[in-house]
Amino acid sequence: MSEPKKPLPTKIGADAPPMPRVMLITGSRKGIGRFLVEHYLGQGYLVEGCSRGESDLSHPNYHHHSVDVADERGVRTMIADINRRHKRIDIVLNNAAIASMNHVLLTPAASANRMFEVNVTGTMLVCREAAKVMMRKRWGRIVNFTTIVAPIALAGEAIYAASKSAVVTLTRILAFELGQWGITCNSFGATPIMTDMIRGVPADKIDAVVNNLAIKRLGTPTDCSNVCDFFIHEQSDNITGQVIYLGGIT
Amino acid sequence: MIELNTAEAIVVASLREVFAQTDLPPPEAITGDTVLVGKDAVIDSLGVVSLIVEVEQRLETEHAISVVLANDKAMSQRNSPFRTVAVLTEHLLSTAREATAQ
Numbered sequence: 549m550s551e552p553k554k555p556l557p558t559k560i561g562a563d564a565p566p567m568p569r570v571m572l573i574t575g576s577r578k579g580i581g582r583f584l585v586e587h588y589l590g591q592g593y594l595v596e597g598c599s600r601g602e603s604d605l606s607h608p609n610y611h612h613h614s615v616d617v618a619d620e621r622g623v624r625t626m627i628a629d630i631n632r633r634h635k636r637i638d639i640v641l642n643n644a645a646i647a648s649m650n651h652v653l654l655t656p657a658a659s660a661n662r663m664f665e666v667n668v669t670g671t672m673l674v675c676r677e678a679a680k681v682m683m684r685k686r687w688g689r690i691v692n693f694t695t696i697v698a699p700i701a702l703a704g705e706a707i708y709a710a711s712k713s714a715v716v717t718l719t720r721i722l723a724f725e726l727g728q729w730g731i732t733c734n735s736f737g738a739t740p741i742m743t744d745m746i747r748g749v750p751a752d753k754i755d756a757v758v759n760n761l762a763i764k765r766l767g768t769p770t771d772c773s774n775v776c777d778f779f780i781h782e783q784s785d786n787i788t789g790q791v792i793y794l795g796g797i798t
Numbered sequence: 799m800i801e802l803n804t805a806e807a808i809v810v811a812s813l814r815e816v817f818a819q820t821d822l823p824p825p826e827a828i829t830g831d832t833v834l835v836g837k838d839a840v841i842d843s844l845g846v847v848s849l850i851v852e853v854e855q856r857l858e859t860e861h862a863i864s865v866v867l868a869n870d871k872a873m874s875q876r877n878s879p880f881r882t883v884a885v886l887t888e889h890l891l892s893t894a895r896e897a898t899a900q
Contacts, residue, residue, distance in 0.1 A: 620866075628864045631855075680851045728844070 561730015562686035564782035575644030579743035583769035617670030627677040667711035688731035723789030732788035739767035739795040762796020812852035830884030
């Protein structure tokens with residue numbers, strides 16, 4: 549006689565932790581990262597941020613770490629410090645990245661290596677160390693930032709786009725490796741947003757990208773927070789391994 | 799700095815926690831010879847992942863020592879430093895000592 553089958557679970561992991569939840573945002577000193585810090589502070593989150601430099605943001609619920617995400621020891625020290633003070637990390641937004649526009653024939657190996665170090669290894673290190681803390685609570689949300697320049701194969705962004713494609717693949721596999729502990733992992737790629745990262749890109753190049761979008765406008769920081777809000781929502785516990793590109797790009 | 803008995807207590811407590819969090823049947827007793835990896839292992843491969851993370855987190859929260867047990871040195875060894883409770887305890891002890899000496 550066969551064993552009676554165990555009913556399949558309808559829920560994995562624990563219930564969502566109560567507010568205020570602890571959120572880590574990398575690359576938080578300026579641009580999208582800074583906007584997201586202020587967005588989530590406004591919603592009552594306890595926000596931890598990091599960047600290579602100091603932050604001028606002063607808020608009772610914000611703590612800044614001067615850390616290069618590609619520095620393994622630095623990342624471990626930062627995560628340990630957050631865990632020591634809050635006893636948990638609920639959400640990670642991996643926004644830190646570097647970009648360098650160059651034709652591939654003019655791209656030095658050092659520049660390519662550095663982009664992969666920060667964008668791929670850095671994202672992996674933050675995910676790895678934060679997930680170790682999240683596992684113990686059986687709940688977590690990770691959002692890794694990618695870019696539409698990967699799916700649109702934008703000339704001049706070969707290495708940056710390749711590194712961000714790696715982030716998408718990393719995220720999809722993390723979703724499977726961490727799902728059993730109630731941790732979701734998703735990624736999203738914004739359309740061009742006027743931050744320091746693209747300020748040096750020629751206007752006609754940006755216009756050409758925008759004109760090929762379904763929604764022909766520049767991206768905004770609110771576009772980013774909107775997607776993050778969705779991914780980190782407590783009811784999004786079955787949304788994982790996904791990538792959302794804005795502007796109609798798939 | 800931690801001593802051998804402290805390291806062993808961390809490993810054993812972490813292993814008990816892994817059993818508490820999973821459907822895996824716990825062994826009657828946990829000793830230094832309890833096998834963690836390979837044939838006769840009392841936990842599966844995901845249990846090993848959980849165990850290593852639990853050990854790291856306990857060392858961090860209880861003794862403020864931050865280590866990565868699955869480091870380059872450990873992963874390149876011919877014999878797994880995670881194969882039994884005693885071997886993992888030795889690995890934990892040496893890794894923690896290296897971390898505190900830096």
